[in-house]
Amino acid sequence: MSGGVGENERMNATEHTMPRWRLFLRKWAFPLCALALLAFILFREPPVRSGFLDRGTQIPDALVLDLTTGKKVALSTIQQERPAAIHVFTSWCRVCKQGWPRIPKLNHKYGDEMALILLGFDVGSVDSYLAVQRFALRNPVGLPVYVGGPDLLRALRPPEYPYTVFISPERRVLYDPSGMLSHRAFRIALTRNREQQRSNSE
Template identity: 30%
Template sequence: MIRRLALMSLPLLLLGTVACTPETDRPAATGADTSTSRPSPFEECTSLVAEPGAVDTGTPQGDRLPELTLTCFTGGTPVALRDIPGPAVINIWASWCPPCRKELPAFQRLSEQTEGRLRVVGVNTQDSRSAAQSIGEDFGVRFPMLFDQGKAFQRALERNAFPMTVFVGADGGVRHIDTSGALDDAGLAGLVRQHLDIVVPA
């Protein structure tokens, strides 16, 4: 009888030894979850498709963005990263990343404070669309959002940090890639002024 009870309890003991890691907590990135019944909080990506000749094809100050095309979160025409008119700030984030969630409202405020002078673009990566949409709704994020089902953008940049923000000049050159952690309003404004020479109103 004692032996039988010991054998029955063995599976429970084994289950208790499984460690919880970010990998197991992370929702699976899937293309099957293509939409929800709710409208997307994010803007459409029409403003990210440059008019012919709008992007300077001369020698940029810094490396250009990768030759990579990503889908728009709201659908429509896919967006080639190199066609995004600068200056621009591109924030790479995921809903399962606490620092990403912390800094998203600062990026929304930046998009409002610099409207017409700076493009703020999000790239949601290694995430589910439903989780990203929920975060966008909760935090009032409305700037255009691209969807990177895997992490093609990060691989192209040869970086694997979260969160990550790419500062792109008017000439299309990458001026700075920030991986310092969650940015607040002051830190973000300082980086925009330092690398893009744009003053963000207080």
């Protein structure tokens, strides 16, 4: 019995002499690690996949509806002879909404070099005009939001949402990653566009 009490006394004495930071780590290290792991699982971005469309695939100069003006406009008009990022989203997509706040910063950084086209679809199996319009009004990013039809949907063939098709000024596919927009995706697309323009000029 006395041996057990002595052991407890030694443990208490050790704790009293232990530095505070070690006591803190001893008590909270496991819960903090578990919390960090849980946050990583819940909030990490899904892995980026690409290559759904062959590089160089021609995208048609389709008409899309500008929700701001209510008028239809061709992709080439929006591009203004620049490469473009056609960012396809839906009103019901959780990941689309999570990545939406990134858009203004990305456009501020890359907008002079590349047009950013935010595109929803008025196609029954995907989304509706009213749902896309409501999403755009509730989540303003300072950029026009466009609505496309079935022909453009068939050309882009989004495998999941969000999905971005980076195209050259001639509307040929440069890169087509799924997932949230990122600086890395813009850099890859701009590099490929420069390579293509050099190749075209040779």
